[in-house]
Each structure stands twice: as structure tokens, then as C-alpha cells.
Amino acid sequence: MGMDRREFLRLAGLTCIGIGVGGAQLFVRARIASSEFAPTDERLNAERWAMVIDLRKFRTEEDYQRVIDACHRIHNVPKMPDPEDEIKWIWTEDFEHSFPGQMNPYVPPEIEEKPILLLCNHCTNAPCTRVCPTKATFKRPDGITAQDYHRCIGCRFCMAGCPYGARSFNWRDPKKFVKDPNPEYPMRGPGVVEKCTFCVERLEKGKRPACVEKSNGAMLFGDLNDPNSEVRRYLAEHFSIRRKPELGTQPAVFYIIGGEDHV
Amino acid sequence: MFEKALVGSKRYWTLIFVLLGIIFAGFITYLFQLKIGLGITGMSRDVSWGLYIGQFTFLVGVAASAVMIVIPYYLHNYKKFGRIVILGEFLAVAAVTMCLLFIFVDMGQPMRIFNVILHPTPRSILFWDAVVLSGYLLLNILIGWNTLHAEYKGAPPPKWIKPLIYISIPWAISIHTVTAFIYQGLPGRHFWLTAIMAARFLASAFSSGPALLLLLALLVRRYTSFDPGREQIQSVAKIVTYAMIVNFFFFLLELFTVGYSQIPGHLHPFKYLFFGLEGHGRLVPLMWISVLLAVFSIILLVIPPTRRNETTLTVAAASVFLSLWLDKGFGLIIGGFVPNPFERVFEYWPTLPETIITLGVWAVGFLVLTVLYKIVISVRESVGYEEVAH
Amino acid sequence: MYDGGKIITGIVIFLLFALFPIYSNFGKTYKPPKPDLNTPEIQKMEVKKCVEPKEYMRAEHMKLLVDWRDAALREGKRTYINSRGESYFISLQNTCMRCHSDKKKFCDECHKHAGVSPYCWDCHFAK
Numbered sequence: 001m002g003m004d005r006r007e008f009l010r011l012a013g014l015t016c017i018g019i020g021v022g023g024a025q026l027f028v029r030a031r032i033a034s035s036e037f038a039p040t041d042e043r044l045n046a047e048r049w050a051m052v053i054d055l056r057k058f059r060t061e062e063d064y065q066r067v068i069d070a071c072h073r074i075h076n077v078p079k080m081p082d083p084e085d086e087i088k089w090i091w092t093e094d095f096e097h098s099f100p101g102q103m104n105p106y107v108p109p110e111i112e113e114k115p116i117l118l119l120c121n122h123c124t125n126a127p128c129t130r131v132c133p134t135k136a137t138f139k140r141p142d143g144i145t146a147q148d149y150h151r152c153i154g155c156r157f158c159m160a161g162c163p164y165g166a167r168s169f170n171w172r173d174p175k176k177f178v179k180d181p182n183p184e185y186p187m188r189g190p191g192v193v194e195k196c197t198f199c200v201e202r203l204e205k206g207k208r209p210a211c212v213e214k215s216n217g218a219m220l221f222g223d224l225n226d227p228n229s230e231v232r233r234y235l236a237e238h239f240s241i242r243r244k245p246e247l248g249t250q251p252a253v254f255y256i257i258g259g260e261d262h263v
Numbered sequence: 264m265f266e267k268a269l270v271g272s273k274r275y276w277t278l279i280f281v282l283l284g285i286i287f288a289g290f291i292t293y294l295f296q297l298k299i300g301l302g303i304t305g306m307s308r309d310v311s312w313g314l315y316i317g318q319f320t321f322l323v324g325v326a327a328s329a330v331m332i333v334i335p336y337y338l339h340n341y342k343k344f345g346r347i348v349i350l351g352e353f354l355a356v357a358a359v360t361m362c363l364l365f366i367f368v369d370m371g372q373p374m375r376i377f378n379v380i381l382h383p384t385p386r387s388i389l390f391w392d393a394v395v396l397s398g399y400l401l402l403n404i405l406i407g408w409n410t411l412h413a414e415y416k417g418a419p420p421p422k423w424i425k426p427l428i429y430i431s432i433p434w435a436i437s438i439h440t441v442t443a444f445i446y447q448g449l450p451g452r453h454f455w456l457t458a459i460m461a462a463r464f465l466a467s468a469f470s471s472g473p474a475l476l477l478l479l480a481l482l483v484r485r486y487t488s489f490d491p492g493r494e495q496i497q498s499v500a501k502i503v504t505y506a507m508i509v510n511f512f513f514f515l516l517e518l519f520t521v522g523y524s525q526i527p528g529h530l531h532p533f534k535y536l537f538f539g540l541e542g543h544g545r546l547v548p549l550m551w552i553s554v555l556l557a558v559f560s561i562i563l564l565v566i567p568p569t570r571r572n573e574t575t576l577t578v579a580a581a582s583v584f585l586s587l588w589l590d591k592g593f594g595l596i597i598g599g600f601v602p603n604p605f606e607r608v609f610e611y612w613p614t615l616p617e618t619i620i621t622l623g624v625w626a627v628g629f630l631v632l633t634v635l636y637k638i639v640i641s642v643r644e645s646v647g648y649e650e651v652a653h
Numbered sequence: 654m655y656d657g658g659k660i661i662t663g664i665v666i667f668l669l670f671a672l673f674p675i676y677s678n679f680g681k682t683y684k685p686p687k688p689d690l691n692t693p694e695i696q697k698m699e700v701k702k703c704v705e706p707k708e709y710m711r712a713e714h715m716k717l718l719v720d721w722r723d724a725a726l727r728e729g730k731r732t733y734i735n736s737r738g739e740s741y742f743i744s745l746q747n748t749c750m751r752c753h754s755d756k757k758k759f760c761d762e763c764h765k766h767a768g769v770s771p772y773c774w775d776c777h778f779a780k
Contacts (some may be wrong), residue, residue, distance in 0.1 A: 009444055026573045030518040033452050035705075035733065035734060035735055035736055036733075036734040037720075037727060037728065037730035037732065037733060037743075038730055038732045038734060039730050039731065039732065040731045040732050040734070040742065043729075043731070055470050058751070061628075082302075082642035083307075084308065085302055085303075085304075085308070086307075086308050087308075091391050093605055096606075097606055097607055098604065098605070100528070100604075101527065101528065127449060127450050127451070130386055130387070131387055131388065131389065131449070132384065132387055133378075133384050133387040133389035133390045133393070134375075134378040134379055134381075134384060135382050135384050135389070136378075136384045139762040141729075142729075142731060146693070146726070146727075148726050148727060149776065150722060150726070151375070151382065151615060152371070152372060152375075153370055153371065153372045153373075153375045153376060153378050153379065154301075154370050154371015154373075154375075155369070155370055156312060156369075156371070157387070157389050157445070159308075159598075160311065160312060160446075160449055160452065161451070161453020161541060162449075162451065162601065163449075163450050163452075163604050164451070164602070164604055165308075165603060165604040168308055169301070169308065169311060169371065170371070171300055171304075171306070171307070172299055172300040172301075172302035173299075173300060180581075181778070183746070183778045183780065184746075185745060186746060186776045186777045186778070187775075187776045187777075187778075188444035189301055189371040189772070189775045189776050190299075190300035190302075190371065190774055191301065191370070191373075192371060193373025197592070198393040201728070203434040204729075204731045211532040224635075234688075238356070244451070247450040247451060249450060251379065259566055
């Protein structure tokens with residue numbers, strides 16, 4: 001057989017590549033023919049989910065904490081000891097830093113010192129889903145920006161892309177920092193990005209997001225495309241602002257800061 | 264041909280084993296990172312990319328710079344570069360290898376790396392970066408190896424290599440353009456949101472890469488019997504000069520836009536980098552060293568006697584390299600994250616484990632480079648080098 | 654033969670490695686894994702049945718779980734209608750693990766035997 005070592009090695013290499021490509025085909029497969037998937041019967045549906053936060057109704061520190069705790073407890077969000085590793089789905093920040101560039105001098109002190117409740121904006125034109133190289137974060141048809149922890153490779157491009165600092169990375173294993181975990185909801189492992197999900201798991205069971213439920217009416221949740229929805233009626237009656245609207249991301253979280261009651 | 268890498272002097276083997284030692288230390292530290300998570304680095308919720316991604320960005324530039332040798336040789340028939348074109352191509356191979364490794368060590372879930380191929384996402388720039396970088400690696404291995412093999416056999420290189428060489432020219436431009444697009448298309452990062460970023464990336468690449476090549480060529484001449492040639496080195500020096508001036512000019516353009524418009528969001532990262540912000544200024548000395556080295560190197564390069572003198576030229580090339588390493592491997596990434604989207608300042612500084620892993624990856628690159636250059640030099644020592652028309 | 658000694662030594666070492674599973678298990682009796690179904694939730698059931706037939710689950714449960722995951726998470730479809738036409742709420746930890754509440758005696762029994770370590774329970778509670 002006329003084959004020198006060079007030729008042999010070359011063929012052997014090509015064969016290996018061929019086997020590799022063939023082997024990859026094994027991962028492509030179909031579902032069981034006789035089974036079907038459907039949304040749950042009780043699921044709350046919307047064309048475009050959105051949230052209105054009426055900050056005038058948050059008066060005490062307890063009002064904020066109740067909402068934050070409700071979210072962080074049911075979603076097993078860890079309390080990391082090192083601030084560099086911090087994980088948060090919903091939190092507070094002062095006005096100046098929540099709305100950089102929009103702070104005027106000489107505003108009433110109650111606005112200047114008012115904590116603003118921050119969470120993922122579930123932008124219509126979300127930069128995070130645009131940059132994700134694996135579609136681990138993606139837009140659902142109902143407008144929610146979802147996160148698939150099984151697929152996330154931990155490249156953190158989405159964190160660079162998000163203009164709202166809404167995303168947290170698991171710099172180390174978060175599990176031992178979850179006190180009293182909720183057994184109904186999973187945890188996350190190290191090396192993936194996580195954030196607020198607008199409580200998709202609750203919507204599937206016919207419940208509104210946990211923060212909204214605990215807010216005593218200070219937070220509203222509904223369909224932005226339905227003119228008769230609670231959020232649309234509220235937005236039509238009150239002047240609202242959104243974070244960094246100039247970036248064109250179209251946030252779905254609206255804020256009512258206050259003022260008009262005194263006019 | 265590879266057998267040439269398996270025989271060498273005591274100095275060659277010492278270098279190999281020193282590099283292997285550093286790689287081993289980096290590897291052990293990486294296993295530690297794999298176990299604990301990226302929390303062992305200095306990165307945080309606010310500065311979510313750091314040294315690893317900085318090195319990646321810088322090295323993409325070094326890799327792309329091979330084209331500055333390929334263009335004169337293959338497009339302008341500047342035959343003298345035949346002596347060093349292979350050095351440029353193999354430098355690109357080593358640099359791209361490091362780039363891919365830096366992306367890998369930066370991943371939170373490295374076992375899932377093939378998700379990028381399993382779920383291809385063309386709207387993500389990172390997907391395109393993976394495509395162009397692996398393609399560029401393949402091109403340079405094929406071109407470098409086959410042309411050298413032809414030289415070894417005393418035959419002209421195979422015909423099919425020519426189109427690949429021509430493809431590799433725009434491809435080199437593409438790798439650094441795509442890398443710039445990773446940053447310059449993000450809506451909330453003012454420091455990166457500048458249309459000139461890709462152009463600035465290329466200018467800095469075409470100065471830092473050839474500067475490194477120049478230093479390597481001087482090393483090769485000093486420690487081996489193969490001389491890359493005085494005229495060749497002078498030509499590379501001129502390339503570095505032009506590119507470095509263009510690079511500095513682009514930097515001044517950025518400064519003008521930011522400084523004259525005085526839009527706070529755009530101004531703050533520059534303030535943080537060069538003067539410190541809200542009492543935080545860890546990067547200030549580094550950034551000023553980078554600027555001073557840039558000015559210093561341009562002076563040495565522009566004045567003909569200091570450019571022609573190989574001692575001052577060495578100093579100039581080293582200054583270019585260090586200046587751009589600080590600027591691109593460090594300042595560029597951190598400036599995008601400080602201040603954070605809330606206009607708050609949280610600083611970053613690499614940790615020891617992070618530094619060891621970084622050194623480990625650099626050692627892998629230098630190992631690849633050493634082995635490839637050893638093969639080149641041994642081939643040239645055995646058959647001699649003649650300038651041939653191609 | 655050139656370097657005959659070296660070649661033969663090499664072949665012997667290779668065979669020692671390659672045949673390790675055969676000689677290390679030689680003469681031992683095969684103990685099949687026995688996943689345990691004895692949990693309070695399963696005891697309560699009148700007709701003891703899983704979401705799909707036993708044979709199918711035994712062979713394909715991992716594929717089913719991947720389908721469940723993608724349908725629930727990526728398509729928002731949390732209801733599984735099985736081959737018998739019955740509906741189940743899709744959830745590893747709230748549906749599967751509710752019946753198979755003894756992970757050690759059920760999941761781990763076969764997984765250990767097969768030498769696989771799925772990372773499902775890194776994040777999902779086994780109860």
C-alpha cells in the first residue's frame with residue numbers, strides 16, 4: 001500500500017473529525033410523537049407584560065423591605081457575604097443614581113432621598129438578549145426577558161450589555177448563602193447569570209409577581225398592549241418616567257415619582 | 264518538519280521547561296478557579312470583565328498585525344519581507360491561541376463552551392468573534408506551515424495556498440473589527456460607545472503587534488544563527504511609527520469629542536482613568552505611564568537617528584508594546600465598567616490567582632511561539648534562506 | 654525487527670490498560686441496580702404509574718427531562734400531555750421528585766451503576 005506516514009496521519013486526523021461530526025448528530029433528536037406540550041390552564045396571559053411602580057405609596061423602609069424579601073425568599077436569592085459577589089433581583093437605589101443625568105438641583109428633599117425600587121426592566125428592545133451568544137437569555141412572546149440557567153455559559157456579555165445593572169453573576173457557589181430555601185423553586189449554580197424573571201413561575205399558576213402581591217397596591221402588573229388593563233389606565237392618569245429612555249431599549253417598568261397630588 | 268522542535272540546545276530546553284513550569288502553575292490555579300468559581304478573581308457585579316478579557320482584546324490586535332508583514336510581501340512584492348513573513352504568521356498563531364484560552368478561562372461554565380456552536384446566534388457579536396478567530400487561527404497555521412514546508416523541501420509553495428493568503432488579509436482586519444464591535448455596540452457603556460473604536464483598535468494593533476515582532480526579530484538574531492535582516496527590521500520600525508502616530512491621533516480625537524462636548528456620562532470614564540473619580544484612582548498611574556510611553560516612543564521613532572539605532576529602537580518598540588498593553592489590556596476594559604450604570608464608582612484590581620492564570624496563558628502562547636520559531640530557524644539553518652519570487 | 658523490545662513492552666502496557674475493565678471484573682457476579690419505588694407518595698397511588706410507561710421512562714427519562722425543560726422554560730408550556738392523554742405539571746422538583754422522593758434509593762441507584770453524575774440536583778431540590 002503506497003501510503004507514507006504523513007498521508008496516514010492526515011487521513012487519521014480527517015477520520016477523527018468525521019467521527020466527531022457524526023457523533024454530534026446523535027444530539028439532534030425528536031420528541032416522543034404521542035406526547036404534547038401546552039401552557040397551564042390557569043396561566044395569566046398578556047401580549048406585553050409591564051409593571052408600574054407608584055413610589056408615592058412606598059412610605060417606610062418596611063414597605064420596600066417587604067417587597068424585596070418576598071422576591072428574594074421565594075426565588076432563593078442568596079445573601080453573599082462579599083459585596084463584590086452580590087446577587088440581587090430587586091433592590092433600592094437613590095434617585096440620582098437610578099436616573100443618572102435626570103437629577104435637577106433644588107428638588108424637594110423627599111424626592112432627593114427617596115429610595116427607588118429597581119429590577120430588570122424586561123426591555124422590549126433588550127440589549128442583553130441581543131448580545132447573548134447562546135440565546136440563554138431571550139425574549140418571550142409576552143415580553144418577558146427570560147434566563148435559561150441550563151444554557152448560560154457565563155460569558156457575562158449580557159452584564160456588559162445591560163444599561164441598568166439588573167444582572168448578577170454567580171461568582172461562587174450561592175447555595176450555602178441561601179438561608180431557609182424555598183423547596184418549590186430551584187437554586188442556581190456557580191458561573192451563571194441571573195436576574196428578575198417577572199415571576200414566570202407564578203404567572204403559570206395564575207398568580208401575579210410576588211413583589212406586586214406584597215406591595216399593597218403600590219405596584220401594578222398587566223398588559224401594556226391592552227388599553228383597558230390596570231397598568232394602562234394608571235399610566236393614562238399619572239405622569240410616569242422610565243430609566244434611561246434615551247437608549248431606545250423600551251423598558252417595561254414605569255415609575256410614578258410624585259408631585260401631582262400637591263398641584 | 265516538527266522533529267526540528269524536538270532537538271535543540273540546552274538554552275532551548277531550559278526555556279521550554281521554564282514555560283512549562285509557568286503553564287503548570289497557571290493550570291493548577293485554573294483548577295482552583297474551576298472549583299471555587301470566578302470569585303477568586305478581582306471581578307465583581309460592577310466590573311464584570313477584567314484582566315482576562317483585556318488580554319484577549321490586546322492579543323487579538325497582536326494576531327491581526329501579521330497582515331502588516333503579509334501586505335508588503337504578497338501585495339507589493341517587497342521581497343525582503345520573505346525573511347520575516349513566517350515570523351509574523353506564527354506570531355499570529357500564538358496570539359490567537361492565547362485569545363481563545365483567555366476567553367475560555369473567563370467563562371463561568373467552560374464545560375458548556377460548545378453551546379456557542381450548538382445554539383448559533385448570529386445577532387451576537389461574540390458568536391462572530393468565535394467564528395473569525397478560529398478561522399484566522401486555521402488560516403495562519405495552514406499558510407505558515409505549508410510555505411515553510413515548501414521552503415524546507417526547496418520547492419515552491421502549493422498553488423492553493425495563494426488564495427488563502429489573499430483571504431487572510433481582510434480576515435485579519437475582520438478579527439479586530441469584530442472584537443471592537445463587542446464593545447462599541449453596547450447602549451449603556453459610554454466609554455465604549457464610539458464609532459472610532461474599531462479604527463483605533465486596528466491602529467493600536469498595527470503598532471503593538473509589529474513592535475513585538477521587531478523585538479522578537481532582534482532576539483532571534485541575537486540568539487540564533489538566523490538573521491531576520493537589518494533592512495527588514497527598519498521597515499517594521501517604520502510601520503510601527505506610522506501606526507503609533509495614527510493610534511495616538513485617534514486617542515486625541517476621543518479626548519476632543521469627550522472633553523469639548525462635556526457630556527457627563529462620556530466624560531466620567533476618562534476622568535476616572537486619568538484623574539480619579541470620587542476619590543478612586545487606582546488606574547491613574549498606569550494610564551499616565553501609558554500616555555507618557557506613547558509620546559516617548561513616538562519621539563524615538565520619528566527622529567531618524569534614534570529609529571536607525573537598534574538600541575534606541577529596542578527601547579521604542581518596548582515602550583510601544585507596554586504603552587498599548589496598559590491602554591488596551593487594562594484601561595479599555597475597566598473604563599467601560601467604571602463608573603457603573605448607576606454612575607457609582609467601584610474599582611477593580613486583579614488578584615494573585617487571576618494573575619497566575621494570566622501568566623499561565625501567556626506562557627502557553629510563548630511555548631507555541633518558541634516551538635514554531637525553533638522549527639523556522641532550524642529549517643533556515645539547514646537549507647539556508649534565499650529570496651525567491653513567489 | 655527494529656526496537657523489538659520497546660515495541661513489545663509498549664504493546665503489553667497498552668493491553669494492561671485497555672483490558673483493565675475485563676480482568677478487574679473477572680469472576681465477579683453482576684449485581685443489577687434496584688431502584689426503589691417505596692415512597693409514601695407512591696404507596697398512596699391506587700394505580701402505580703409514572704408519566705409514561707415504565708420501559709420508556711427507564712430508557713428515555715433523560716430525554717424526556719430535556720424536552721420538559723425546554724418546553725417549560727423556553728416555550729412557556731408547563732403542561733405535559735402524555736401518550737395516555739393525561740396532563741402533568743412540568744417540574745423536576747415539584748412533579749418527579751414528589752413521588753420519587755428518595756433520591757438516594759431511586760435516582761442514584763442507577764446513576765451510580767452507570768457511572769453518570771447528572772447535575773440536575775446541583776440546583777433542583779431532591780426534597
